[in-house]
Amino acid sequence: MLNDLKKLFAESWSAFVTEAGRRGPEDDVAALLGGMRREMVQARAALPLYEEGVRAAEAELAREQQALNDAVRRGGLAERIRDAETVRIAAEFAERHRKRVAVLEEKVRAARAEQELRAAEVQDMMRRYKEADLNRFGLLAAVRQQRAGQTIREAGTTGVDDFDRMASRIEHDAAYNDALGELDGAAPPPPRPAEDDVEARLQEMKRRMGL
Known part of the structure; x- marks a missing residue:
């Protein structure tokens, strides 16, 4: 599972800069775009895992909510027949399930927020990749200009x-x-x-x- 998609993009750019002096400008641009595409595909492939995490958290919350409802219902039945001991036990179970429900509600919110964040990051990665691909020739010109400037500076020095x-x-x-x-x-x-x-x-x- 990807921990930080933005970090992967940063690492891709860092690797691209490191290799810039070892290959031709065309190879550099192709390697950069290829790396961006691979990371984008990996990020999209990981999205179902986050969606499954949301569904699992929601299912766990639903089970706990049902257990709370059952405890409350049993306590109400025991109270109608004046079964004080059952009322006490049911109240204890209900309180325990109520606390558990509160925790699971936070878990569901966190899982949903994580899934939404990852989905937004994938959309951003797709947008950046498309922009870079459309600007392929601009990237190539920038790399060539940077190399030429570096060569001149080194020669001058x-x-x-x-x-x-x-x-x-x-x-x-x-x-x-x-x-x-x-x-x-x-x-x-x-x-x-x-x-x-x-x-x-x-x-x-x-x-x-x-x-």
Whole structure:
């Protein structure tokens, strides 16, 4: 029996997002719709169980109500013939059945509310599935757009990181050459690349990385 149909739908979407990077967009959309359809069918198949629960609770309440009526009737007969002991016993049984009836009435109300809730959830699932199926091409476009955006962001981040690392390397090499020159008093330090030359090298790196 399904415990929480909405949770199943949430899990279906979570699984869809998890698998999004492993297959093509068309496969992703087909998998999402297929999962929604399977869960919808399972939910509809479970509805008769809730309906049977309502009928069982109503039948139990009817039996208890009949037992209460019988106890009250016996008490009335005993009272007419002035059978005090039977009247007392009948009253005790009637009170016991009356309490039981009150509990079963709550049980019937809860069973009906549960059945109505599940039926409403199934209707909502059917509506959402039909909307998703009709919007199949919109979902496909959304998945493709999301993937394209993610690829661009990842490429941009990688390119900037590579550029920063290369720029730092150029600055490090220049500083290293200066340090060698200061340590070697007999020989002049190697000429440091001109600022224009460094800028040209940085621009060339940007061009190669498509920045």
